[in-house]
Amino acid sequence: MSTLRTLDERLIAPGATPHDRTVVYSTAVAGTVLATALAYAAGLSTLPLVLIAIVAFDLYGGAAVNATTAAKRHFHRPGRTWRHHVGFVAIHVQPFLLALVVPGFTWTAAAVVYLLALAGAVITVSVPADVRRPVAFGCTALAIGLALPLAIPAAIGWLAPVLFVKLLLAHLQPL
Structure with a gap:
């Protein structure tokens, strides 16, 4: 199996098409550039910049991934239950990771964003x-x-909407 196919099966899903790869990776890179630029403009230091870039790549790319036919087939294959879907949402603890390193992003705000998704x-x-x-x-x-009025720093203002799109609109919807 080629390295690209293995990477796609892990980051997208088995059966990802060339068009899937183009859309997913373009969205992931564009979202990463946008999020990192906002964080840089806010004067954040290296550790928050790196973590924001990683989270942005996952969330922006994941919003596109979870909308692909390949991901729909994979995540909604026979035998998958509501527990799998809620579990997938539950493992998205990125708000808490960002609360560790982004000044002004409180644990309370992170918990509210996480609990709204869940x-x-x-x-x-x-x-x-x-x-x-x-x-x-x-x-x-x-x-x-509900998330917008929270005290979420502008540098990560994209976090809640993109997280909700990735998980609620893209992941939970079958073909």
């Missing part, structure tokens, strides 16, 4: 399949509205 996931997977998509959009809109 609550949105639980609600979304708990409703009948025919309303999951509009419920996910509703949860995302409400979560963004």
Whole structure:
């Protein structure tokens, strides 16, 4: 198996197409550049810049990845349950990682962002399949509205909306 295919199967999903790779990696790199530029302009030091770049690559790229047909087939294959989906959301602890290094981003704000994503996931997977998509959009809109008034530094103002898009709108929605 080629190195590129192995990387794609880990970062995107088995069966990722050349178009998938182009969109996903372009989005990941553009999001990383944007987030890092905002953090640099805010005067953040090296450690926060590096961690922000890593988180941005994952979240921006993941928002595109989770919308691909390859990822939909992989994450929603037979045998996958609501526990897998909520578990996938639960492992996204990036808000807490950023609270460690970004001045002004409090543990409370990180916890609220994390819990909004988790609550949105639980609600979304708990409703009948025919309303999951509009419920996910509703949860995302409400979560963004609740997260925006938090004291989130402008350098990472993208965090909550991109996290919610990646997890609630892209990951939880089947083909």
